[in-house]
Amino acid sequence: MAVSLVSAFLHHRRRPYQGLHELRDLSAAPPLTVIIPAYNEEDSILETVRSALRADYPDLRVLVVDDGSSDATLERLRNEFALSEMNLIYRSLLATSPVKTFFKSAEFTNLIVLSKEHGGKADALNVGINFCRTPYFCTLDADCLIEPDALLRLVKPMMGPSKNIVVSGGTIRIRNGCKVVYGRVEEVQLPSSWVERLQVVEYLRGFLLGRAGWDLTQGTLIVSGALAVFRRAEVIEAGGFSNATVSEDMEIIVRLRCLADERKQPLRMIFTMDTICWTQCPSTLAMLARQRRRWQLGLCQTLWLNSEMLFNWKYGVAGMLSFPFHLYVEALGAGVELIGYLVVPLAFAIHLALSAFYIPLVILSLIYASFLSVGAVLIEELTYRRYPNRRDLYTLLGWALVENFGFRQIVLYFRFQGFLRFLSGFHQWEKVAHTADSLT
Amino acid sequence: MRIYGNRIVISLIFILGLSIYWEFYLRPVTGPLYRSAVEDYREHRYARSLEELQEADRFEPNDPSILALMGWDLLKLSKLPPAERYFRQACEFAPDNPDPLLGYIYVEIALEKRQEAERLLQAFVRKHGKTPDYKNAEKILREQTACAASDAQEATRP
Numbered sequence: 275m276a277v278s279l280v281s282a283f284l285h286h287r288r289r290p291y292q293g294l295h296e297l298r299d300l301s302a303a304p305p306l307t308v309i310i311p312a313y314n315e316e317d318s319i320l321e322t323v324r325s326a327l328r329a330d331y332p333d334l335r336v337l338v339v340d341d342g343s344s345d346a347t348l349e350r351l352r353n354e355f356a357l358s359e360m361n362l363i364y365r366s367l368l369a370t371s372p373v374k375t376f377f378k379s380a381e382f383t384n385l386i387v388l389s390k391e392h393g394g395k396a397d398a399l400n401v402g403i404n405f406c407r408t409p410y411f412c413t414l415d416a417d418c419l420i421e422p423d424a425l426l427r428l429v430k431p432m433m434g435p436s437k438n439i440v441v442s443g444g445t446i447r448i449r450n451g452c453k454v455v456y457g458r459v460e461e462v463q464l465p466s467s468w469v470e471r472l473q474v475v476e477y478l479r480g481f482l483l484g485r486a487g488w489d490l491t492q493g494t495l496i497v498s499g500a501l502a503v504f505r506r507a508e509v510i511e512a513g514g515f516s517n518a519t520v521s522e523d524m525e526i527i528v529r530l531r532c533l534a535d536e537r538k539q540p541l542r543m544i545f546t547m548d549t550i551c552w553t554q555c556p557s558t559l560a561m562l563a564r565q566r567r568r569w570q571l572g573l574c575q576t577l578w579l580n581s582e583m584l585f586n587w588k589y590g591v592a593g594m595l596s597f598p599f600h601l602y603v604e605a606l607g608a609g610v611e612l613i614g615y616l617v618v619p620l621a622f623a624i625h626l627a628l629s630a631f632y633i634p635l636v637i638l639s640l641i642y643a644s645f646l647s648v649g650a651v652l653i654e655e656l657t658y659r660r661y662p663n664r665r666d667l668y669t670l671l672g673w674a675l676v677e678n679f680g681f682r683q684i685v686l687y688f689r690f691q692g693f694l695r696f697l698s699g700f701h702q703w704e705k706v707a708h709t710a711d712s713l714t
Numbered sequence: 715m716r717i718y719g720n721r722i723v724i725s726l727i728f729i730l731g732l733s734i735y736w737e738f739y740l741r742p743v744t745g746p747l748y749r750s751a752v753e754d755y756r757e758h759r760y761a762r763s764l765e766e767l768q769e770a771d772r773f774e775p776n777d778p779s780i781l782a783l784m785g786w787d788l789l790k791l792s793k794l795p796p797a798e799r800y801f802r803q804a805c806e807f808a809p810d811n812p813d814p815l816l817g818y819i820y821v822e823i824a825l826e827k828r829q830e831a832e833r834l835l836q837a838f839v840r841k842h843g844k845t846p847d848y849k850n851a852e853k854i855l856r857e858q859t860a861c862a863a864s865d866a867q868e869a870t871r872p
Contacts, residue, residue, distance in 0.1 A: 577722065584721040601722060 281490040282482060282547060282653050298332055303429055305333040306503070307411045309402030311395050313341040314705070315416035318554065320354050324457025325419040327382055331426060335384045338416075339402045342371075342392030351387050355379040362386070368400040368514035396515035396522035399499075403506060403514055411509075413523070415500040419449060419459055419552040427549040428503040439542045440505040440530055443497030444549030445481045447660065448474045450557060459552050464666045468673075469562060472681045473555040475674045479650035482547065482657075489545035493596030495531075497543055499523025501551035508533060508541065518579060520701070521572020528580040535588050548658055563688045564704040570692025571700065574605050578696070608689035615683065640678045647674035740773070751783060760790040778808035785817045789824065797821050812842045819851045823858060831855050 296302065308326045312319050319338070326336045340348045351357060357377035364373055371393035379385040390401055399413060410432070412425060428442045451465030464471055488494045499522060509515075512533045515522040527543055534541035556562040577600060584601065586593040618632055651670045654660065661667055717723050739745055747770045754763035764787040770780050781804035788797035798821045804814030815838050822831035835855065838848055 578720075581720045581722040584725060586721070598725075601725075 277487040277490050279649075279653065281486040282657050284490075298330065298426055302433060303332050303426065304410050304433070305335070305408040306331060306425060306429060307335045307337050307402070307406035307408045308414050308425070309399060309406065309411050310336070310338045310414050310416055311341055311398035311402065312338055312343065312347050312416035313392065313395070313398070314343045314345045314347060316343070316345045316347045316350055318417040319347050320350055321454060321457050322414065322416050322418055323351065323355070323385070326414060326457075327385060328422065328457050329420055329425050330422040331429075333408075334425065335386070335406070335408065336382070337402050337406060338385070338387045339398040340387060340389045341395070341398040342390060348387070348389055352377065355385055355387075356381045357387055362405075364405055367404050367510055370397050370400045370404065373401055373405075394517050396517045399522065400514040403509060406506065409506055410503055411506055412501070412503045413499050414551070415553060417554045418446075418500050419454065419457060420501060421550045421552075422458070424501065424549045424551060425503070427546055428501070431544055431546065432503065432505070436542060438540055439544055440508045441497050441502060441527060441543040443485075443494075443502040443543070443545050444551055445485075445545075445547055446477060446498050446500050446551050446553050447481075448477055448555045449552035450555055452552065462660050462662070462666075464661070464669055465555075465557070467557055468681075469559060470555055470557055471669070471673050472677050473562070475647050475651065475670060475677050476685075477555075478654050478670075479647050482650045482653045483646060485545045486547055488596055491591050491595065492542065493591035494543040494545055495527060495592055495596045495600055496524045497527050497545065498551075499526075500553050501549070519572050519575035520568050520704075521576055524572060525576045525579070528576055528583065531583065531589055531592055532580065540590075550660070559684070562685070563691070566685055566688035567692035567695060568704045570605070570608065570689040571695050573600065574693060574696035575701075577601050577605055605693065608686055609693055612683075612686050612690045615686075640682075643678040643682065644675050647677050650674070745770075748780065748783075751787075755783060755787060755790075758790075760787045763787050764791070776807060778804040778811060778814060781807070782811070782814035782817060785814065785821070789817060789821055792824075794821055794825050798825065810841065812838065812845070812847070815841075816847050816851060820854075823851070823855050826858070826862075828855065828859055828862070 308329070310319075310322060310326065312322075315322075323336060323338060326334075338351060340351070357379055360376050360378045362376040362378075364376070371391040373388055373390045375389040377387040377389070379387075386405070388401060388405060390398065402413075403411060410429065412428065414420065424444060428444055432439045432442055448465065448470065449459055450470045451463045452459045453461035453463065464474060485494065485496070488496075502523065504526075508530060509526065512526065512529045514526075516525050516529070519525045530541055530543070556565050577597070580597075583589050583593045583597045585598060589597070618636065622632070648671060651667070651674045655667055661670065747766050751763045751766040751770065754760070754766065764784060767780055767784045767787065770777075771784065774780060781800045785797045785800035785804060788794070788800065798818070801814050801818035801821055804811070805818055808814060815834065819831050819834045819838065822828075822834060831851075832855065835848065835852055838851075842848070
């Protein structure tokens with residue numbers, strides 16, 4: 275938490291001097307393609323594309339890859355953006371499923387839509403990489419909205435003196451409950467249901483504490499694929515996104531680190547705290563279960579596939595600290611904690627455990643976890659203040675206090691299920707469907 | 715992917731091995747240090763038993779079994795105030811264990827804190843019933859109380 279606080283403080287202090295306008299006005303920003311993979315996203319795709327098209331970036335192309343949707347995703351895109359079929363040149367640098375049709379917009383010259391056979395998210399992203407001609411590309415999930423200056427903020431550090439930054443990731447916030455007008459979050463509000471509100475706290479903790487801390491130590495192992503800018507050449511050299519796991523965003527980061535080792539050249543992955551992407555979170559426990567099972571499964575698969583990083587000096591902080599943390603705390607910790615919740619009461623029942631130790635220990639650990647959540651909300655309030663309404667802030671603090679008493683255990687159970695699926699060799703992408711109510 | 719040579723598998727085997735080593739060789743209560751201290755106590759080598767337990771206490775300072783046995787050693791060596799402290803700590807950590815509570819009662823009797831011993835006896839009988847240990851301790855306390863009353867009577871006699 276201390277490291278994250280330092281990171282947040284430094285980032286916030288540098289914020290006014292970022293020189294985003296120079297990057298935009300002097301056309302120093304490199305051409306960038308936003309790749310939006312979409313599979314059955316008819317409810318959210320239009321807002322996402324509008325959001326990308328409205329982004330404040332001088333040389334921007336938007337590429338939507340329809341991954342063989344069976345719903346009206348493609349029809350809606352065609353109608354909304356006046357798409358017409360075209361024959362475009364496509365080179366398969368990375369192996370993918372076949373591309374069926376290319377569409378170009380008559381209204382927006384920088385918008386291209388590709389329709390392909392269903393092959394999964396990683397496959398859709400690889401199609402986007404094959405098609406894009408820019409040195410950098412940005413992945414954007416089809417249910418996400420970006421803030422106007424998000425792309426400039428992501429690209430800015432990559433244009434700095436450090437030439438080896440290959441990935442720049444941003445902060446993901448929850449848009450459920452927010453007022454969205456033509457692809458932009460106009461009014462930030464908290465969602466109404468407790469499942470969504472608790473996820474707001476979770477996301478704040480995950481991004482403002484976890485990732486900020488790893489960024490400062492240069493141990494970043496996870497960059498959310500919902501919004502991240504990649505240098506295309508390195509991603510192609512690493513073999514593109516992989517379908518071997520269900521968390522292609524984490525897997526590519528780990529593989530890029532392996533590439534850096536092969537090249538004997540340090541490649542950096544950075545995290546930009548104030549780059550905001552608004553995503554939809556699951557609004558029901560059933561959908562949350564799908565999402566968390568998938569995340570846990572993907573984490574376990576990625577760690578297993580790249581086990582040579584564990585305690586390997588060659589990978590620096592990532593190998594010696596970040597990888598072990600993700601393995602023992604994030605992947606295996608779910609099982610350990612859940613078994614703890616089951617074993618401790620049992621130990622009480624058969625008089626094996628000493629109440630003088632265990633009850634205070636359990637209470638202290640939960641209070642400590644609440645302290646982290648409250649800390650994340652306070653960092654948000656002290657720095658970025660995206661929730662301007664005082665009532666929302668107090669509500670968030672309240673949820674941060676109670677999050678660890680019930681919700682944490684529910685999520686833990688879902689994560690444990692994901693871990694069991696990994697052990698059983700399960701390999702399937704569980705799609706999270708969003709209800710219409712969560713789209714305001 | 716092969717399991718043999720996988721760093722994750724190796725690290726988990728290493729952690730498992732360390733846990734087993736700790737549980738069966740290092741951990742004071744189940745380990746050789748505690749077993750040897752118990753053996754010494756049975757053979758009336760209280761000072762040696764105490765030394766071994768003090769070593770074990772460095773590893774696990776809050777283990778009630780170690781604290782209780784240290785209390786018994788000190789009681790046998792007639793070092794009553796530290797024995798009282800160890801028994802009290804052991805009772806706090808393991809309030810349901812009759813052994814440290816019994817030791818605590820004996821120390822209080824030896825220190826002639828009869829009211830406290832009486833209170834502890836009542837706590838003992840509530841939790842564990844009238845066991846032979848309880849009856850023995852109660853008998854000693856009653857004898858001491860009677861003796862003290864007799865002494866007081868003797869002292870007031872002109």
